[in-house]
Amino acid sequence: xxxxxxxxxxxxxxxxxxxxxxxxxxxxxxxxxxxxxxxxxxxxxxxxxxxxxxxxxxxxxxxxxxxxxxxxxxxxxxxxxxxxxxxxxxxxxxxxxxxxxxxxxxxxxxxxxx
Amino acid sequence: xxxxxxxxxxxxxxxxxxxxxxxxxxxxxxxxxxxxxxxxxxxxxxxxxxxxxxxxxxxxxxxxxxxxxxxxxxxxxxxxxxxxxxxxxxxxxxxxxxxxxxxxxxxxxxxxx
Numbered sequence: 001x002x003x004x005x006x007x008x009x010x011x012x013x014x015x016x017x018x019x020x021x022x023x024x025x026x027x028x029x030x031x032x033x034x035x036x037x038x039x040x041x042x043x044x045x046x047x048x049x050x051x052x053x054x055x056x057x058x059x060x061x062x063x064x065x066x067x068x069x070x071x072x073x074x075x076x077x078x079x080x081x082x083x084x085x086x087x088x089x090x091x092x093x094x095x096x097x098x099x100x101x102x103x104x105x106x107x108x109x110x111x112x113x114x
Numbered sequence: 115x116x117x118x119x120x121x122x123x124x125x126x127x128x129x130x131x132x133x134x135x136x137x138x139x140x141x142x143x144x145x146x147x148x149x150x151x152x153x154x155x156x157x158x159x160x161x162x163x164x165x166x167x168x169x170x171x172x173x174x175x176x177x178x179x180x181x182x183x184x185x186x187x188x189x190x191x192x193x194x195x196x197x198x199x200x201x202x203x204x205x206x207x208x209x210x211x212x213x214x215x216x217x218x219x220x221x222x223x224x225x226x227x
Contacts, residue, residue: 033213043205043217056212090159092213099147099209100166105159 001026004093004106012112018079021109025072025093031055032074033103034066037088046089049074050097078111086113116141118206120218127196128226134181135191135204135221143210148182148189153220154202162204165189193223201225 005024013019025032033056034046045058049068066076072093078085088110092103118139127133139148150162165173165182173180177197181190193200206218 031213033215035215035217042219043207043215045214045216048213050213056214058214088157092159092215094213097213098211099149099213099215101213102161102164103213103215104161105151107156107158 004091004104006089006091006106006109008109009107010110010112012114013081014114015081015083017081018077019081019111020075020077021089021091021111023074023076023091023093023106025074025091026104029093029095029104030072031094031097031101032068032072033092033094034074034076035090035092036060037090037108038086043090046076048097055097081113083113085111087111116143116208116210116216118208118216118218120206120221122221123219124222124224126224126226127193129196129198131196132192132194133196133223135193135206135223137189137191137206137218139187139189139206139208139216141208141210141216146208146210148180149207149209149215150178150180150189150191151205151207151217152200152202153205154199159205163191196225198225198227 033048048056068074088108094101094103148165207215
């Protein structure tokens, strides 16, 4: 089976712009979670989607949003980018919604905001 | 609040030696899971080992094993016969009824030849 894929792998934006990141889960996985990884804050949970619905949300401002499509692919969007949004954004997919099911991570999208 | 603490920012070990990475956690979930993830320099996070809190037996996966002390809320990872490919950032994480994982700050492990 193909693993979790994320596109693009690298992205450079300027402050005030918006960005959309994409995540394709492992075939058959219906849950997609997003994490932000920075040197200062570490790995922080952004949100989780399951069956096209946001099921859980982390402590991030409303500029961070996402969605999931019927084929379980997910996108996350960040509007009005700030310098502090520079990070590695990871998505993870799993079969179900509980930690009982292993989450598989993608390679991440490295976002640099100038 | 759920927290995961890794008190060792960096560690170094000689090839073929054994190393133990420490992790403590706190959770309000009654049924929870603990994980060690590895993030090599290429950045892809890989699950190393998982422990179900209701199981008393410590999990093992080949050269990787854990010491799960539920009362002490401790979950350490032991890597035996360390290999150069074990060089990576290691994250301890907890999860429960949802897919939200709480991660520690990580331990950068360097395996020296």
